[in-house]
Amino acid sequence: MIRFDNVTMVYDKKARPALDSVSIEIERGEFAFLVGPSGSGKSTFLRLVLREDRATAGAVFVAGQNVAKLSSWRVPRLRRGIGVVFQDFRLLPQKTVFANVAFAMQVIGKNRSVIRETVPEVLKTVGLEGMGHRMPHELSGGEQQRVAIARAVVNRPGILLADEPTGNLDPTTSQGIMQVLDKINQNGTTVVMATHDDDIVNSMRKRVIELGAGRVLRDEAKALYTSMMPAVRPPRLGEPAEDRHSVSSPAGAGEEEI
Numbered sequence: 001m002i003r004f005d006n007v008t009m010v011y012d013k014k015a016r017p018a019l020d021s022v023s024i025e026i027e028r029g030e031f032a033f034l035v036g037p038s039g040s041g042k043s044t045f046l047r048l049v050l051r052e053d054r055a056t057a058g059a060v061f062v063a064g065q066n067v068a069k070l071s072s073w074r075v076p077r078l079r080r081g082i083g084v085v086f087q088d089f090r091l092l093p094q095k096t097v098f099a100n101v102a103f104a105m106q107v108i109g110k111n112r113s114v115i116r117e118t119v120p121e122v123l124k125t126v127g128l129e130g131m132g133h134r135m136p137h138e139l140s141g142g143e144q145q146r147v148a149i150a151r152a153v154v155n156r157p158g159i160l161l162a163d164e165p166t167g168n169l170d171p172t173t174s175q176g177i178m179q180v181l182d183k184i185n186q187n188g189t190t191v192v193m194a195t196h197d198d199d200i201v202n203s204m205r206k207r208v209i210e211l212g213a214g215r216v217l218r219d220e221a222k223a224l225y226t227s228m229m230p231a232v233r234p235p236r237l238g239e240p241a242e243d244r245h246s247v248s249s250p251a252g253a254g255e256e257e258i
C-alpha cells in the first residue's frame with residue numbers, strides 16, 4: 001500500500017538528510033506506528049506519502065503509483081484516498097460538527113442526500129452519535145479529535161495518516177481515540193500513526209517503525225515503544241525466529257486503487 005524504496009529527503013544541503021535511504025513497505029490493512037525523537041523524520045515520511053514534498057532520491061509508491069511521477073492534476077486524486085489527522089484537530093470553528101464532516105464530502109462533489117445519510121453514520125462510528133449540531137468549542141479535546149477523524153475517513157480513504165493525534169489529550173481520552181483508530185483499521189483502512197506516546201504504543205502492540213536521524217532503526221511487529229530486543233544477533237540454537245518485518249521491498253507491485 002505504501003512503499004519507500006531507498007528514500008532520501010534533503011531539505012537543507014548543509015544539514016543531515018531528514019530521511020536517509022529509507023526502505024519500508026506497509027501492506028494494505030496494516031496498522032503501523034512511526035516513533036522516534038523529535039526531528040527523526042516522522043512528519044517528513046508522512047509528507048512524502050501525501051506528495052507534499054518529493055523525495056530527493058529513491059521512490060515513494062502509494063497504491064502502486066510512484067507519487068513523484070504523478071502529474072499535478074492527479075495529486076488531488078491521490079490525496080482523496082488518504083485521510084489525515086493532526087495533533088491540533090484543525091476543525092472549522094464556525095461550522096457545526098455535521099458541517100465540518102459534510103464539508104469533506106461537499107468539496108469532492110457528493111450530493112446532499114448522500115451527505116445527509118453518510119455523516120450521521122460516520123459520527124456514530126467515531127462515538128459522536130447525535131452530536132452533529134454542536135459547535136467545536138462546545139466539545140472536549142477528545143470529541144474534537146473524533147470529529148477530525150470522522151472528517152478524515154468520511155470519504156472512505158484506503159489510508160489514514162495520523163500525526164501525533166493524541167498529543168494534546170490526556171491518557172484516558174487518548175485510549176478512546178486509539179479505540180476509534182483501531183476500529184477504522186479493522187474496517188480495512190491502512191493506518192500509519194506518528195507518535196511520541198509510549199503508553200499508547202505499548203498498549204496497542206502493533207507494528208513499530210522506529211526512526212532515528214532519518215534512518216530506520218527498528219521495524220518490529222506487535223512491538224513496544226522501546227525495543228525489548230538486544231542489538232541484532234543470530235538466533236541461538238532452539239530459539240524461534242524473531243517476529244519482525246523485513247525492511248526490504250518486493251519489486252514490481254502493480255497499480256491499485258487506494
Ligand SMILES: Nc1ncnc2c1ncn2[C@@H]1O[C@H](COP(=O)(O)OP(=O)(O)OP(=O)(O)O)[C@@H](O)[C@H]1O
Pocket residue numbers: 011012017018036037038039040041042043044045
Ligand atoms: N521544510 C523544512 N525545511 C528544512 N528542514 C526541514 C523541513 N522539514 C523538516 N526539516 C528537518 O528535517 C528533519 C526531520 O524533521 P521531521 O519534522 O520530519 O521530524 P519529526 O520526527 O516529525 O519531528 P517531530 O516529532 O518534532 O514532529 C529535522 O531535522 C527538521 O529540522
